[in-house]
Amino acid sequence: MFLHAFTYNLKTILRSKESVFWSLLFPILLSTMFYFAFGNLTDSGNFQIIDIAVVESDEVQKGSQFYTVLSSVSDIDGQNSPDDLFHVVSVSPEEADELLKTGQISGYITFEEAIQLVVSGTGYDQSIIKAFLDEYQQITSTVNEIIKENPASIFKTVMSAISRTDYFNRTSISTSGMDIIVNFFYALLAMTCLMGSTTSVFEINKLQANQSALAARINVAPIQKFKLFLYNISAIILFQIVVVLIVLAYVMFVLGIDFGTKSAFIVLTCIIGSIAGVFFGTAIGTIGKSEGLKVALTVGGTLFSSFLGGLMATGVKYYVQENMPLVSYLSPANLITDAFYSLYYYDDYSRFSINIIVLGLISALFCAITCLVLRRKNYASL
Amino acid sequence: MQVFKAYFKIIKKNLPMLSIYMIIFMAVAIGTTSSNQTNGISNFTEAKSRIALINEDSGSAFSDGLEDYIRKNTVIVNIEDEEEALRDALFFEKINYILRIPKGFSDDFMNGRACTLEETQGLDKTSGIFTETLLNKFLNIASLYAGSGMTQAETVEKTLNDLSLDTTVIMKNFDSGLSDGQKISYFFNSASYSLTIIVIFAIATFMLIFNQSLIKHRTLCSPLSQNRVSAQILLANLCLAIAVWGITMICGLVMYGTELFTLNGFLWGLNLFIFSLVALSISFFAGNVIKSRQTISAVANTIALGFSFICGAFVPQNLLGPNVLSFARFLPTYWYIRASNQIGTLKTFSGEAGETVIIAFLIQLGFFAAIMAVSLVISKQRRVESLA
Numbered sequence: 001m002f003l004h005a006f007t008y009n010l011k012t013i014l015r016s017k018e019s020v021f022w023s024l025l026f027p028i029l030l031s032t033m034f035y036f037a038f039g040n041l042t043d044s045g046n047f048q049i050i051d052i053a054v055v056e057s058d059e060v061q062k063g064s065q066f067y068t069v070l071s072s073v074s075d076i077d078g079q080n081s082p083d084d085l086f087h088v089v090s091v092s093p094e095e096a097d098e099l100l101k102t103g104q105i106s107g108y109i110t111f112e113e114a115i116q117l118v119v120s121g122t123g124y125d126q127s128i129i130k131a132f133l134d135e136y137q138q139i140t141s142t143v144n145e146i147i148k149e150n151p152a153s154i155f156k157t158v159m160s161a162i163s164r165t166d167y168f169n170r171t172s173i174s175t176s177g178m179d180i181i182v183n184f185f186y187a188l189l190a191m192t193c194l195m196g197s198t199t200s201v202f203e204i205n206k207l208q209a210n211q212s213a214l215a216a217r218i219n220v221a222p223i224q225k226f227k228l229f230l231y232n233i234s235a236i237i238l239f240q241i242v243v244v245l246i247v248l249a250y251v252m253f254v255l256g257i258d259f260g261t262k263s264a265f266i267v268l269t270c271i272i273g274s275i276a277g278v279f280f281g282t283a284i285g286t287i288g289k290s291e292g293l294k295v296a297l298t299v300g301g302t303l304f305s306s307f308l309g310g311l312m313a314t315g316v317k318y319y320v321q322e323n324m325p326l327v328s329y330l331s332p333a334n335l336i337t338d339a340f341y342s343l344y345y346y347d348d349y350s351r352f353s354i355n356i357i358v359l360g361l362i363s364a365l366f367c368a369i370t371c372l373v374l375r376r377k378n379y380a381s382l
Numbered sequence: 383m384q385v386f387k388a389y390f391k392i393i394k395k396n397l398p399m400l401s402i403y404m405i406i407f408m409a410v411a412i413g414t415t416s417s418n419q420t421n422g423i424s425n426f427t428e429a430k431s432r433i434a435l436i437n438e439d440s441g442s443a444f445s446d447g448l449e450d451y452i453r454k455n456t457v458i459v460n461i462e463d464e465e466e467a468l469r470d471a472l473f474f475e476k477i478n479y480i481l482r483i484p485k486g487f488s489d490d491f492m493n494g495r496a497c498t499l500e501e502t503q504g505l506d507k508t509s510g511i512f513t514e515t516l517l518n519k520f521l522n523i524a525s526l527y528a529g530s531g532m533t534q535a536e537t538v539e540k541t542l543n544d545l546s547l548d549t550t551v552i553m554k555n556f557d558s559g560l561s562d563g564q565k566i567s568y569f570f571n572s573a574s575y576s577l578t579i580i581v582i583f584a585i586a587t588f589m590l591i592f593n594q595s596l597i598k599h600r601t602l603c604s605p606l607s608q609n610r611v612s613a614q615i616l617l618a619n620l621c622l623a624i625a626v627w628g629i630t631m632i633c634g635l636v637m638y639g640t641e642l643f644t645l646n647g648f649l650w651g652l653n654l655f656i657f658s659l660v661a662l663s664i665s666f667f668a669g670n671v672i673k674s675r676q677t678i679s680a681v682a683n684t685i686a687l688g689f690s691f692i693c694g695a696f697v698p699q700n701l702l703g704p705n706v707l708s709f710a711r712f713l714p715t716y717w718y719i720r721a722s723n724q725i726g727t728l729k730t731f732s733g734e735a736g737e738t739v740i741i742a743f744l745i746q747l748g749f750f751a752a753i754m755a756v757s758l759v760i761s762k763q764r765r766v767e768s769l770a
Binding site: 016018019022023025026029030033034036037038039048085097100101114115116117118119120122123124125126127128130131132133134135137138139141142143145146149150166167168169170171179180198199202290291292293295296297299300301303304307311312313314315316317318319321322341345346351 | 396398399400402403406407409410413414417429466469470471473474475476497498499500501502503505508509511512514515516517518519521522523526527530531540541544545547548549550551552553554572575583587673674675676677679680681683684687688690691692694696697702703705706709
């Protein structure tokens with residue numbers, strides 16, 4: 001009996017070509033779009049040389065003190081070095097304004113009475129220029145101050161003022177690199193897992209005699225409804241797992257997104273995630289009669305949960321985790337996304353295990369709800 | 383107006399479904415906006431890195447002085463000194479820098495011995511370099527004083543004194559007068575997602591009902607001419623799109639209040655209105671092509687999410703690669719977002735910026751006309767098919 005119900009249901013699912021096509025195409029298309037949209041994003045965190053302008057005046061003539069200092073961190077002397085902070089052009093005040101207005105430079109330096117910085121916005125670029133100018137003036141003041149108090153140390157002071165020391169010991173935090181973009185793909189995969197919920201809404205309609213003619217016929221068959229439910233559901237779960245694994249393979253191997261190296265656990269997450277999605281759908285499927293409403297709940301629920309998991313903006317996931325920890329444990333997409341994330345970013349499995357266990361409990365809860373509603377339901381008239 | 387009335391009966395029956403979509407997707411749009419941390423400020427304020435500071439050397443005058451200096455110039459985020467908490471915060475850019483002052487740092491430093499601070503940079507390298515610059519500045523000046531034989535307290539005092547020298551910054555403002563232009567445009571950008579998905583879901587679902595072959599045949603033999611049936615359906619769809627537009631605008635008003643009663647606010651509203659026409663035409667097209675209910679959710683999702691990402695509704699356009707953007711030009715959402723971003727920085731409606739907005743409006747209207755024309759042809763074709 002199991003084989004019969006299972007294979008026929010699988011065939012039914014596979015023969016609705018339109019829905020098979022879309023369940024596969026949608027995540028693949030979307031991940032491809034993600035891939036292209038974010039191709040540029042990792043680079044944006046890297047430091048890029050800041051474009052600035054200097055208004056021509058005596059103070060910035062070649063050979064002046066300021067010129068010497070500026071040339072050590074920029075290409076004003078025509079020499080590029082990898083440590084340069086600035087790309088400098090020397091211009092007239094009007095040209096400087098024009099460059100600033102069109103956004104070709106982040107700011108310009110001008111000498112009216114004292115050093116001034118002109119900017120049109122606020123950000124790290126502008127702040128770095130300001131920090132540089134501040135430091136120039138401050139070091140000048142320091143040297144004067146020390147010489148004033150202790151004229152004998154003039155030589156030593158000047159020498160050490162010129163030789164700047166770097167006081168940092170830089171450590172890197174993760175072995176597998178760190179790339180916030182992967183979280184978009186994790187959330188996308190979580191969404192793919194949960195998308196099975198919409199399919200199972202239609203599936204559960206096949207079992208409720210008051211929902212469809214097919215269900216009415218199936219209900220008179222001499223088989224326990226619970227068994228039939230399990231057989232049918234295993235077919236959808238299998239279908240859903242295959243879909244998710246195909247998408248996973250596409251994202252991992254075609255798009256080359258880094259999931260870390262723990263392949264077995266990644267697959268396990270996909271499987272548990274798919275099961276959670278299917279049972280979420282069956283639980284929703286048992287409430288009410290309106291198909292449109294149920295679809296709205298599963299689609300909306302899936303997307304909202306994925307949104308909390310960081311599908312639209314990764315900051316959302318962290319915000320939820322920090323401020324609403326309970327929600328992050330109740331939203332299936334958060335659990336799936338976090339499971340992928342902890343496999344990628346952490347070496348031990350404690351956080352991963354918690355995610356998977358909670359996800360399993362949620363699936364069991366949804367399954368129990370479905371069974372309780374479906375069991376022993378009789379229809380006096382249809 | 384029988385068709386029109388019938389359409390509204392269907393809407394009424396499906397009101398719970400519609401409101402679920404409305405609530406969920408508006409929540410997504412609003413949530414995305416609030417999680418975004420950009421803020422445009424019209425006075426110059428120095429950028430401040432968000433850092434986690436672990437001072438293992440507290441108690442010595444020098445390290446405490448350094449800590450005070452760091453507190454003044456960065457935003458210290460309190461995070462437990464636990465590896466997992468620190469790593470999470472760094473990954474999700476809650477902080478962009480971790481600094482650890484090791485025990486005995488001040489002693490080594492004051493006596494000129496080699497010593498280092500331990501830093502861990504996050505993804506945002508610019509912010510990391512900025513923080514390094516700040517710290518190196520303090521340490522380099524302090525080392526000069528320390529080298530001239532001063533005590534820890536004197537060194538800190540003199541150093542801070544020098545560091546208080548400040549460069550005058552002049553802010554030339556070419557931006558709009560709105561206090562929060564960027565944030566509002568971000569809201570309207572994410573609203574393009576919610577609007578598209580709601581309109582497609584609703585309209586495609588209802589069109590599917592009208593296109594069921596039995597109902598369609600019955601409608602076809604009524605004395606009402608086909609053009610009038612189409613026109614009434616279109617009118618009803620239009621009402622629906624306008625309603626979704628209206629609700630979105632109300633959300634905007636609740637969030638930003640009077641800031642929307644400006645020229646910029648008017649333009650944003652107009653932009654979203656034109657865009658809802660485009661969304662209407664896309665849904666009309668989808669409604670004529672889609673044959674089953676299961677497909678609607680996939681189609682609506684693909685279009686709404688895909689367009690939003692490619693065109694920069696969630697990830698700002700200036701962060702997307704040039705290739706992506708040149709592809710996105712072929713999608714209406716791109717022009718909507720472009721206009722929305724431009725409106726955020728608009729001071730007067732003239733010159734180049736105003737022109738960009740108008741061009742974006744016109745292109746969206748062009749998309750509307752083109753998609754509408756194609757779907758009307760398809761709908762006519764399918765009418766003929768269904769009779770054959």
